[in-house]
Amino acid sequence: MNFKTTLELLEVLDPFIENANITVSDRSKNIKNKNLKSDYVMIDRKNNIGFEVFDNEISVFYFTEHCHFDDYASELIEGEDDYIKRAKDFLFELLQNQIRHMEIFKGESLHSEKYYIVYCDGREDKYIGGTWFGLVRLINPFLQKIQKITTWQYDKSKGYFTNRQPKIINPEAIEVIDVNEYCYIEIIENHNSYIYNNMDRYFDDYFGMYYWSSAFNIIPSGFYDTKYNAVQSAMEALKSRKFD
Numbered sequence: 001m002n003f004k005t006t007l008e009l010l011e012v013l014d015p016f017i018e019n020a021n022i023t024v025s026d027r028s029k030n031i032k033n034k035n036l037k038s039d040y041v042m043i044d045r046k047n048n049i050g051f052e053v054f055d056n057e058i059s060v061f062y063f064t065e066h067c068h069f070d071d072y073a074s075e076l077i078e079g080e081d082d083y084i085k086r087a088k089d090f091l092f093e094l095l096q097n098q099i100r101h102m103e104i105f106k107g108e109s110l111h112s113e114k115y116y117i118v119y120c121d122g123r124e125d126k127y128i129g130g131t132w133f134g135l136v137r138l139i140n141p142f143l144q145k146i147q148k149i150t151t152w153q154y155d156k157s158k159g160y161f162t163n164r165q166p167k168i169i170n171p172e173a174i175e176v177i178d179v180n181e182y183c184y185i186e187i188i189e190n191h192n193s194y195i196y197n198n199m200d201r202y203f204d205d206y207f208g209m210y211y212w213s214s215a216f217n218i219i220p221s222g223f224y225d226t227k228y229n230a231v232q233s234a235m236e237a238l239k240s241r242k243f244d
Contacts (some may be wrong), residue, residue, distance in 0.1 A: 002026060005084055006039040006053045013043065013086045016095045017096070020159035027052070038056075044160040047152070051091065058087040063101060063152075065115055065129040090128075092118050099152040099161070100125065107143035118151065120211070131208060151209035164210040170197065177231065184216070185234045193223040196234035217241055 001007070001024060012021070020043060027038045051060045057070040069087040070097040098118040104111045114130035152161045169176055173186040187199040198215040217235040224230040 002037045002039050003053050003055070005058070006041065008084060009051060009088060009091060011060070012091050013095070016156055017043070017223075019157060019161070044154075046149075047161045049094070049161060052085070057118065058083065058092070060087060060090055062099065063115070064113065065131070067129060095154045097153075098209075101150045101152065102130075103148045103150075105146040105148065111145075111207065136158070145161050149202075149206065149208040151207045153209075163208060164201070165212055167199075167212060173197075175231075177234075179235075179238065183238065185201060185231065187230050187234075189226055189227075190223070194230035195221040195226065196221060196230045196237075197221065198234055198238060202240070 006024065011025075013020075023042045023045075024178060025040045025042075027040045029036045029038065036054060039053040040050070041052070043236065044050070046061055049062050057068060060067050060069070067090060069083040069090070070228075071083045093168055094117070095119060100114070100116045100118050102114045104113070105117075112130065112132045112135055115128050116125040118125050150163055152163055153165060154160070155162050155166045157166060160237075167184065170186050170188060172188050174189050175187040177185040177187070177200070179185060182201045184199050188195050189199065198218055199212050201210050201212055201213040203210050215238075218241050219233075221230070222233070224233060
C-alpha cells in the first residue's frame with residue numbers, strides 16, 4: 001500500500017464490508033513521462049465499485065461512471081472540506097443510500113445515462129454523474145425514445161450492489177423462515193399467541209428494483225397457540241395460493 005489516505009478511506013467502509021471481497025493492489029502508470037503510483041481498491045468487482053488513490057488525487061468509480069477528488073487550488077471552493085473528506089463522504093453515501101441509474105435509448109442505441117443518489121430520509125435526489133452520447137441523436141432524431149431505470153442498493157449481507165432490496169425484517173419477529181429466494185415467513189409472538197406474515201418479492205417497473213412486501217392473495221394469519229402451528233398454517237397458506 002502506497003498511501004495512508006487509502007487506509008483512511010478503508011475505515012469509512014468498516015460498517016459495510018463484513019461480507020465483501022475487497023482487494024487492494026499497487027499500481028504504477030506512466031503519464032507524460034511521469035511514473036505515478038497508486039492504490040487500487042476494488043469493493044464490488046461485478047459492478048465496478050471502488051476507488052483509486054494517487055499522491056494528491058482520489059478517483060471513485062461506480063458502474064460506468066467515476067468522480068475525481070483532488071487538492072488542486074483551482075478546484076477548491078472557499079469553505080469547502082478538503083478533498084479526502086469529500087471522497088470519504090461520497091463513498092459513504094454510495095454505500096449507505098440507493099443509486100438510481102437512468103438510461104435513455106434512441107432505438108436500440110444508448111443515447112445518455114445519469115446517476116443519482118436517492119436518500120432514504122426524504123431529501124431530494126442528488127445528481128452525481130452521467131454521459132451524453134450526442135452522436136446517436138444527430139444521426140436520427142426520429143428514433144423512438146425509451147427510458148430504463150435501475151435502482152441499486154448495497155446489500156451488506158451479500159457484500160455487493162444489487163437491484164434486489166435486502167430483507168427488512170420485522171423487529172418483533174421471533175423467527176424468520178426462508179421458503180425460497182422469492183418468499184420468506186416471519187413468525188411474531190403476541191401475548192402468548194403466534195401469528196405469521198408471508199413476505200414475497202415483487203418487481204417495481206418504474207424504479208427498476210425488486211422489493212419485499214406482504215404476500216398478495218393469501219389466507220391472512222389467525223392466532224395460534226404454538227409457534228409450530230403458526231409455521232404450519234403459513235406454509236399451508238402458501239400452498240393454497242398456488243391454486244388461485
